[in-house]
Amino acid sequence: MEQPQQPGSSEGSLALSRRAQLAAGQPIGRLMAEALKYPDLVSLAAGFVDNATLPCDATVRCLRQLSSDSSLLRKALQYDTSAGSEAFRSTLMDWSYADWPDARPDPQDVILTAGSNQFLHLLAEALIDPGDIVIAAAPTYFVFLGTLRGVDARIVGVHADEDGMCMEALEEQLQRIESSGDAARVKAIYTVTEFDNPAGSTLSLQRRQRLLEIVSRWRRKHGPLLILSDNAYRLLRYQGESLPPLTAIDPASRDFVVELGTFSKSFSPGIRVGWGVVPAPLVSHLLEMKSNMDFGSPHFSQVLMNEVLTTGELDKHLPVIQAGYQAKLDATLGALDRELGNVEGVSWRTPSGGLYVWLTLPSHVDTSEQGALWKCSTERGVLYVPGHYCFPGEGQPVGRNTIRLSFGVQPAAGIDEGIQRLASAIDEVTAMPI
Amino acid sequence: MEQPQQPGSSEGSLALSRRAQLAAGQPIGRLMAEALKYPDLVSLAAGFVDNATLPCDATVRCLRQLSSDSSLLRKALQYDTSAGSEAFRSTLMDWSYADWPDARPDPQDVILTAGSNQFLHLLAEALIDPGDIVIAAAPTYFVFLGTLRGVDARIVGVHADEDGMCMEALEEQLQRIESSGDAARVKAIYTVTEFDNPAGSTLSLQRRQRLLEIVSRWRRKHGPLLILSDNAYRLLRYQGESLPPLTAIDPASRDFVVELGTFSKSFSPGIRVGWGVVPAPLVSHLLEMKSNMDFGSPHFSQVLMNEVLTTGELDKHLPVIQAGYQAKLDATLGALDRELGNVEGVSWRTPSGGLYVWLTLPSHVDTSEQGALWKCSTERGVLYVPGHYCFPGEGQPVGRNTIRLSFGVQPAAGIDEGIQRLASAIDEVTAMPI
Numbered sequence: 001m002e003q004p005q006q007p008g009s010s011e012g013s014l015a016l017s018r019r020a021q022l023a024a025g026q027p028i029g030r031l032m033a034e035a036l037k038y039p040d041l042v043s044l045a046a047g048f049v050d051n052a053t054l055p056c057d058a059t060v061r062c063l064r065q066l067s068s069d070s071s072l073l074r075k076a077l078q079y080d081t082s083a084g085s086e087a088f089r090s091t092l093m094d095w096s097y098a099d100w101p102d103a104r105p106d107p108q109d110v111i112l113t114a115g116s117n118q119f120l121h122l123l124a125e126a127l128i129d130p131g132d133i134v135i136a137a138a139p140t141y142f143v144f145l146g147t148l149r150g151v152d153a154r155i156v157g158v159h160a161d162e163d164g165m166c167m168e169a170l171e172e173q174l175q176r177i178e179s180s181g182d183a184a185r186v187k188a189i190y191t192v193t194e195f196d197n198p199a200g201s202t203l204s205l206q207r208r209q210r211l212l213e214i215v216s217r218w219r220r221k222h223g224p225l226l227i228l229s230d231n232a233y234r235l236l237r238y239q240g241e242s243l244p245p246l247t248a249i250d251p252a253s254r255d256f257v258v259e260l261g262t263f264s265k266s267f268s269p270g271i272r273v274g275w276g277v278v279p280a281p282l283v284s285h286l287l288e289m290k291s292n293m294d295f296g297s298p299h300f301s302q303v304l305m306n307e308v309l310t311t312g313e314l315d316k317h318l319p320v321i322q323a324g325y326q327a328k329l330d331a332t333l334g335a336l337d338r339e340l341g342n343v344e345g346v347s348w349r350t351p352s353g354g355l356y357v358w359l360t361l362p363s364h365v366d367t368s369e370q371g372a373l374w375k376c377s378t379e380r381g382v383l384y385v386p387g388h389y390c391f392p393g394e395g396q397p398v399g400r401n402t403i404r405l406s407f408g409v410q411p412a413a414g415i416d417e418g419i420q421r422l423a424s425a426i427d428e429v430t431a432m433p434i
Numbered sequence: 435m436e437q438p439q440q441p442g443s444s445e446g447s448l449a450l451s452r453r454a455q456l457a458a459g460q461p462i463g464r465l466m467a468e469a470l471k472y473p474d475l476v477s478l479a480a481g482f483v484d485n486a487t488l489p490c491d492a493t494v495r496c497l498r499q500l501s502s503d504s505s506l507l508r509k510a511l512q513y514d515t516s517a518g519s520e521a522f523r524s525t526l527m528d529w530s531y532a533d534w535p536d537a538r539p540d541p542q543d544v545i546l547t548a549g550s551n552q553f554l555h556l557l558a559e560a561l562i563d564p565g566d567i568v569i570a571a572a573p574t575y576f577v578f579l580g581t582l583r584g585v586d587a588r589i590v591g592v593h594a595d596e597d598g599m600c601m602e603a604l605e606e607q608l609q610r611i612e613s614s615g616d617a618a619r620v621k622a623i624y625t626v627t628e629f630d631n632p633a634g635s636t637l638s639l640q641r642r643q644r645l646l647e648i649v650s651r652w653r654r655k656h657g658p659l660l661i662l663s664d665n666a667y668r669l670l671r672y673q674g675e676s677l678p679p680l681t682a683i684d685p686a687s688r689d690f691v692v693e694l695g696t697f698s699k700s701f702s703p704g705i706r707v708g709w710g711v712v713p714a715p716l717v718s719h720l721l722e723m724k725s726n727m728d729f730g731s732p733h734f735s736q737v738l739m740n741e742v743l744t745t746g747e748l749d750k751h752l753p754v755i756q757a758g759y760q761a762k763l764d765a766t767l768g769a770l771d772r773e774l775g776n777v778e779g780v781s782w783r784t785p786s787g788g789l790y791v792w793l794t795l796p797s798h799v800d801t802s803e804q805g806a807l808w809k810c811s812t813e814r815g816v817l818y819v820p821g822h823y824c825f826p827g828e829g830q831p832v833g834r835n836t837i838r839l840s841f842g843v844q845p846a847a848g849i850d851e852g853i854q855r856l857a858s859a860i861d862e863v864t865a866m867p868i
């Protein structure tokens with residue numbers, strides 16, 4: 001007798017899980033497929049890092065060093081623990097918290113992953129049951145939105161400006177959630193603390209302090225709530241002084257702050273070493289899950305990054321990439337000024353670091369793939385990330401007139417050309433009858 | 435007003451997901467903690483590979499080559515796609531299916547992961563909703579049992595012997611499931627096809643053919659069902675001829691067979707490159723999920739393994755480790771013969787490859803951490819994996835009188851010493867009044 005198809009199955013020949021169905025339709029894949037249709041495209045979309053400043057020489061030196069130490073090399077070729085190289089976790093904490101030695105975490109509270117995105121996924125798995133709430137800036141990192149939707153989270157957006165998430169707006173959202181009886185469902189507040197993806201904004205010191213207070217208060221009243229502080233772009237500062245990480249502001253926040261980092265942007269995404277520092281009681285739970293996933297990320301990469309840090313290669317490399325990206329950022333801002341400075345309703349933010357500039361167009365311009373601008377832009381040969389992907393949906397209106405521009409990959413000439421093309425497309429679209 | 439704790443939360447200070455709770459209590463962590471209590475322990479438990487035969491020189495040569503090709507090195511340091519290096523996927527399929535060129539898969543159907551365990555996790559996420567059924571040999575790979583329990587799968591065990599899963603027993607289980615109305619819940623049959631973990635058995639050619647027939651028939655009647663053929667130990671054959679992979683036996687099975695491989699056992703777990711070849715319609719779904727998890731495993735490792743394959747280093751390395759493990763297997767079997775050959779009720783299997791020997795003790799001996807043997811063994815300084823972890827629970831009785839011995843790590847003298855200690859512990863325990 002023919003049995004019915006599994007309920008929820010999206011395709012007859014497969015029987016996919018609900019999670020597989022939730023993961024369907026990631027924008028990146030579609031954007032890339034779209035991009036391939038147009039040769040000579042200038043991509044201001046991809047968040048890749050600059051090919052020209054990848055640390056080839058530094059890597060060669062570290063590989064040579066590693067190759068000459070046969071006992072270390074042998075270790076690097078073997079399995080390590082699920083948490084990853086203990087030596088590297090220790091080096092990493094010394095290096096990362098050098099300016100805030102009192103806040104240096106215990107390396108036992110650090111878990112290494114293949115990039116910080118893998119850590120975000122681990123957190124989503126460990127914290128979220130269907131319907132649980134994560135609060136994030138609107139706009140925020142759209143890949144993590146996909147990860148959260150993949151575990152059926154409810155994502156609440158909070159208004160944000162140049163200084164990151166607005167704390168009054170956060171309190172309003174929390175109050176709204178509390179009033180609706182869902183306080184116990186709030187699991188985490190996610191913030192890309194420095195030069196965020198996509199808006200380039202940095203959470204100000206004052207807001208960091210407020211955030212810690214708000215969460216402490218919430219925890220006293222409602223119990224568990226974590227701050228996920230994603231420091232992926234921390235090392236890409238081109239101007240001004242570093243701000244202290246959350247746990248350096250208030251050591252007690254170690255109980256509820258997860259700090260994530262990565263060397264994908266600051267050294268090499270191909271080696272791909274990221275990490276999370278987590279509250280001590282969370283460590284064993286995350287490690288048990290990670291044991292089920294991959295029992296530890298590639299050890300060789302960790303040993304290599306340990307060489308990169310201990311030999312001082314990273315310290316030498318950072319000024320090089322910072323100068324390189326600063327020039328690209330200047331080129332981006334210069335071209336925007338020239339091409340769009342006098343166009344009514346067009347504005348953008350000026351970040352002090354990172355890889356992104358956030359552009360807002362007149363409110364009637366739809367930047368999505370369904371809008372006229374997308375068609376005009378791709379035909380003219382420029383690709384961007386439509387900003388609407390970066391909005392959680394709930395809590396804040398979706399900015400369909402926004403754009404994320406990435407300046408990491410293109411040389412200055414490509415940035416100029418891309419923004420010229422974009423401006424010309426905007427010109428055409430804004431001239432259309434509304 | 436104080437809100438109640440999240441239902442299901444296991445700890446007051448945390449609010450973990452159901453999945454985090456399902457992942458709790460992995461045996462590996464406990465076994466290791468237990469082991470640390472006893473210095474001078476001979477571990478026949480860990481599935482690590484032999485330190486002495488790790489390919490240090492081959493790796494140095496490949497790193498040197500990679501370092502000298504700056505354009506390749508630059509590429510290796512950059513992001514790649516979620517599926518991983520296309521060049522390597524192509525090399526890998528040429529190399530893996532060299533003996534079965536007609537069965538060579540399209541590299542587009544290959545996804546690279548950081549070890550094959552990561553691929554198993556991806557499959558579990560993509561296929562399993564709570565209560566969905568996976569069928570596996572009893573005993574089977576206990577880490578995957580943990581992964582499956584972590585997604586709330588129902589795991590049905592099938593009787594297995596020296597030739598792997600018994601096909602009559604498989605048919606019986608399928609019939610039982612069908613009769614109970616759960617046919618649509620059966621998502622996959624998992625088999626460690628060669629020298630399996632833990633039992634060392636290899637699915638015979640005849641059974642491979644039967645398995646393909648059984649699944650084809652089931653699919654015609656009930657729809658989707660996959661075979662997950664885990665070839666993790668395939669390259670560790672010490673005797674006899676290679677058997678064809680499932681898809682080489684019947685090309686049509688490409689529609690429903692997933693073939694997994696890894697270089698963790700045959701080259702280096704620290705570099706950690708694994709892969710899965712999947713039915714074409716599954717590719718995009720798995721890639722969307724992988725994009726949410728880590729958007730691709732470390733590219734550097736993939737480029738390095740591409741060097742290892744294209745330079746012939748792997749072909750040169752395999753005979754070295756095969757000879758090394760063969761000697762360790764001989765030492766294991768020799769010591770078992772000497773120490774336990776005349777003990778009534780004690781038997782073991784003789785594998786032709788892999789890293790494990792499966793030991794069965796008299797039925798009244800409980801090998802678990804709760805039994806007398808565990809205490810006697812650890813006190814005498816030998817560690818093993820209690821076999822009960824390797825049983826799914828449903829479908830087949832749990833063999834609490836079984837042991838997995840790993841011979842990959844210890845030198846021959848350690849193997850001798852460990853098995854002597856184990857034999858002495860068995861002697862003591864079997865002499866106890868029942």
